[in-house]
Amino acid sequence: MMNVPLSQVKLGDKLGEDVLTPHGGVLFHKGKIVTSRELDIMQAFLVSAVIVDSPIAAAVKPKGESQPESNQSKQAVSSPLQDEYEKTFVLLKRAFSQFNPGFPFPILDIRTQLEKLLQQLPSYNVLTFAPRSFNEEDYWLHNSVACAMTSYLIAQWVKLPQKDWMQVALAGLLHDIGNIRIDRSILMKPTKLTAEEQEEIQRHPLLGNQLLKNIAALNDGVKLSALQHHERVDGSGYPLGLDSSLIHPYAKVVAIADIFHAMTLNKSYRKGASPYVVLEQIQSDSFGKLEPSYVRIFIEKVTQFHNGTLVRLSDDRVGEIVFSDAMHPTRPWVNINGEIINLSIERQLHITEVVR
Structure with missing residues (x-):
């Protein structure tokens, strides 16, 4: 290995040490094969010299040729993650459509399927994942399944105890269950709601909490998340106007996941927003609305591994x-x-x- 001025680095050289930015961030890791892309980036960062190992020219494609498809570009095609996502969605839709207080809610079936979905999370990319098939009328059900996955990750990232992770995922999956008691014409209305319709929509947290309260397999955090996921830490939320000290940690996690997916998923009356635009909105809302420490960690984690996107x-x-x-x-x-x-x-x- 030797220290080589950037002007003398050749296509196919292998980096012998990490290449750092002026602020100490890792630009490229040791072992990276240098292509014209890496040279352009290092020049932009004013890197003057790098440690290189032996050249591997055969591994490099000339500038302008197509590069291997990234994992992110493959995410939309059939995969175990997509398969388990669709099974979870179908089961949830059936359970909600058949919900009747006189019959037991299939919580064990739902939990078993959710566990299978969560086993696929190593291939889940929060910013780029999209359902393989999407009927916009089922938007809120897709939101629920996506919230389950994202809430599970956030629970780990903010270091909630491991015993809480599955319950947080269930909180994300079931947070909007109260919508099954809301008039569908209001729930799917493409134009601005009237004051009376808005009041009806804002009943769904109370209704959801009532529907879940007698399900013994769910802990209090799941049930409170159905009630509190629209509460805000400054007391400006609904239905009870609680402040941060009274909002359950699960509900604080689900609130972030719910806002992110509600804004990025397509609805019948508008196209989903860019995830990066939504992250900036969430970042601004964290000052007084969302749990700021959870927001900071969420944004750091979901943007951490996206070079190449x-x-x-x-x-x-x-x-x-x-x-x-x-x-x-x-x-x-x-x-x-x-x-x-x-x-x-x-x-x-x-x-x-x-x-x-």
């Missing part, structure tokens, strides 16, 4: 995320045909769509 900017250009700045996690650096766009500086631009 193709995104569309607000000026309609498509580029590849090449670096995520820990200080500005929702505004990464994007490579567009060799030009590096630092979105933390180019504030007039933002990511509107994750292409793959």
Whole structure:
């Protein structure tokens, strides 16, 4: 291994040590094979020299040739994750449609299927996952399944005890169960709700809590999440206007997952928003609305491993995320045909769509 000026680094060289940014972040890890893409990025970061190992030119494609498809680009095709997601969705839809207080709720079947889904989470990407098939009338059910997956991850990230993780996932899955008692024409209305309709919608947390209260397999956190997922830490939420000290930790987790998926999933009357735009909205809402420590960790985690993701900017250009700045996690650096766009500086631009 030797220290080589960047101008002398050749395509196919293998990095012998991590390449760091001026602020100490890891730009490329030891063992990375240098292609023209890596050279462009290192030049943009003003890297002057790197430690290189032996060249492996055969592993490199010339600039302009297609690169191997990323894991993220494969996520939309059939996969065990998608299969278990669809089974969970179908089971939840059937359970909700057949719900009757006179008959037992199939909570054990739901939990068993949810466990199978959660086993696939190593391949779940919060920012890029989308259901393989999606009927917009079933939006709130898709929201529930997605919330279960994301809430399970957040519970781990914020270091809730392991015994709580499955219950938090169930809280995410069942948080909107009160909607089965809401008039469907109101629930699916594509135009602005009247004051009376809004009041009806805001009954669903109370209704959900009532529906879950006698299910012994659920702990109090799950039942309170159905009641409290629209409460806000400053007391501005509903239905009870509770402040942070009275909101259960499960409900604080589910609130973040619910807002994220509610804004990024398609509805009958509007297309889902860019996950990066939504993250910025959640970040701003954390000041006085959402649990700020949970929001910070959520944003850090979901933006941490997305180098290589193709995104569309607000000026309609498509580029590849090449670096995520820990200080500005929702505004990464994007490579567009060799030009590096630092979105933390180019504030007039933002990511509107994750292409793959």
